[in-house]
Amino acid sequence: MNLELHRSIYPGFFMNINTERLLSYLNELSQKGKISGLQGIYRLAFSEGDLAGRAFFKEKINAAGLSEFTDGCGNIHAFYNPDKLDLPEVIIGSHIDSVPAAGHLDGSLGVMAGLECLISLKEQGLKPERPIRLIAFSDEEGRFGGTLGSMAIAGDLTPEMIESSKDLNGISLKQAMQAAGLNAKDCLQCRIHPDKIHCFLELHIEQGPVLDQLKIPIGIVEGIAGIMKWNVRFIGVSNHAGTTPMNLRQDAFLALSEFSLNIKKILDQSGSERSVATIGKVQLSPGTANTIPETASFSLDFRDTDPEILSALQKEFRKELSRIARENRIMFEFDVLSSIEPAKCDPDVISVIEETVKERNLNYKKMMSGAVHDTQVMAHITRTGMIFVPSCGGRSHSTAEWTHPEDLEAGANVLLHAILKLSGVKHD
Ligand SMILES: [Zn+2]
Incomplete structure (x- = not known):
């Protein structure tokens, strides 16, 4: 498959995401899963906080006039496909579930920035040659083992895994999903066939100190440990x-x-x-x-x-x-x-991100990810790319998690323009 790398100026070349809207989405989402008297965010998969986060995400998708559906594993899918094309999709995504006492960016950034990208494309009337899908994956953080939602989509789950998964308090996956109005067995029906996917992209905070120390705004991930x-x-x-x-x-x-x-x-x-x-x-x-x-x-x-x-x-x-x-x-x-297993990002997708970063005149570093991400699982079924923004002091999984707004903006713009290139967006 040809990723058509060599267009210079494409439709939407000069556009930017709406930073104010992205920051307000992140801020609003950070209020979901608060527990009074406790610091940080509690959106453990399928918990009350997680459900509040999901409801917020769906509300914003609908308010933007985009279509959505929730699959059997609880993954929330949003679509931008104005021409109702039936072609392999550009999929972007991350997760909105959290560890206990979490910060406001891990996972949430990739999902909220993805939504902002879809809304910006819609507002500009830009039409992709390939459908674009945004996914908020279930249980990335591991209440029930980790990357549950992306494993469901990659077809990596087995009936035994569904049957035996329990959290640290002994609550089974089946019980937790049932309480959230879902049937755990349906996790086995969520696979997206590899032929239906053009590539997968994830924007995420680095969760380590490298970019912050070097004062570099963008990391291009080459592989995940x-x-x-x-x-x-x-x-x-x-x-x-x-x-x-x-x-x-x-x-x-x-x-x-x-x-x-x-x-x-x-x-x-x-x-x-x-x-x-x-x-x-x-x-x-x-x-x-x-x-x-x-x-x-x-x-x-x-x-x-x-x-x-x-x-x-x-x-x-x-x-x-x-x-x-x-x-x-x-x-x-x-x-x-x-x-x-380690996962390698795709050289062609990496080139698209690199070209995008250079066009935006942003400093960047090619690097490895030491943390697990949904991208690692999506790499089983498609070509992947991952964009990092700095984590101040390398802090993550903590209320100290912070990325400067200008770096969030830069990361979201790189995501937007990588989507524009990968989906072959044209003017109306
Ligand atoms: Zn994450």
């Missing part, structure tokens, strides 16, 4: 902290601390410059001050954009766990909690 999540346990012998000589101990925590110190060495030797690894949660048992720990349980999260490097890291971490266990005369075991 794959993630391995393990639960690891070193199992030694608990004993008296006073009477057991140091050389006779089988201390699970000492094994963990040795492992943690060697993580950097393993990344240096077997990883890439993009590899990261984190132990974010540790639990010692029995967990008393005067007892040698029998068990050290900990999480291990490691990421890279290259599948081969990820599998090399898996091997090296396993080898190191085994060496340390042997030398400390203890045991180790681990469970793989999740394993998400």
Whole structure:
């Protein structure tokens, strides 16, 4: 498929999004999912707050005279297709569900900016050669595992996943969706056939410090890191902290601390410059001050954009766990909690975004995404591109989340013009 990269001035070349309207949408949406006495936004998938956010989004789509529908997974679709074309669609989207105590931009920016783009196109009377669809995906943040809505659209869900998904409080996906007026089984009916999609685009805040530190307004994502999540346990012998000589101990925590110190060495030797690894949660048992720990349980999260490097890291971490266990005369075991494949963005879509950014005279950096996004899942069925704007101080999933309005405007304009090019917009 030819993306028709080489038009210089196209219809709508000089247009801009309505920044005031975008900021007011973001502000209004940030009021949905507030809990009195608590800081931040609570729009966990299918919760009351999420439903309020959804109602707001649908109201704005309808007020703009655009059509919408909600699929069986709760994904909300909005359309701009004035000529009722039956061609592969340019799809844009992100999510409006949130983590607990969230900021106002993660996910919301991509959806509100997408809506602003559709409204701007409609106001200007511009007609695309390909239909444009905006999707607010369900449960990106992972109340029930993460990227549920995009997985439904990519056809990646199984009946077992629907049946077994539960949140941290033991509420099942089926119960939560039922309370929201949806039937979880319908998640299996939401697939969009790859032949129906021209490409997918997502605008998102970086959620990291790179663009902010470099004072660069636009990031063009080349690939999204794959993630391995393990639960690891070193199992030694608990004993008296006073009477057991140091050389006779089988201390699970000492094994963990040795492992943690060697993580950097393993990344240096077997990883890439993009590899990261984190132990974010540790639990010692029995967990008393005067007892040698029998068990050290900990999480291990490691990421890279290259599948081969990820599998090399898996091997090296396993080898190191085994060496340390042997030398400390203890045991180790681990469970793989999740394993998400890396995804590459499409070179042609990247070129369209790059050309757009250059035409707007914006400074940009090509980069990787270390966080999971719906784009990663959409890459299973179509060509994808992703635009980042800076996160001040790299802060996200927090009320400190902030992006300067001029950067939000720049990102939304890059999204608009990438849509114009990719959908082949013409004048009425
Ligand atoms: Zn997000």
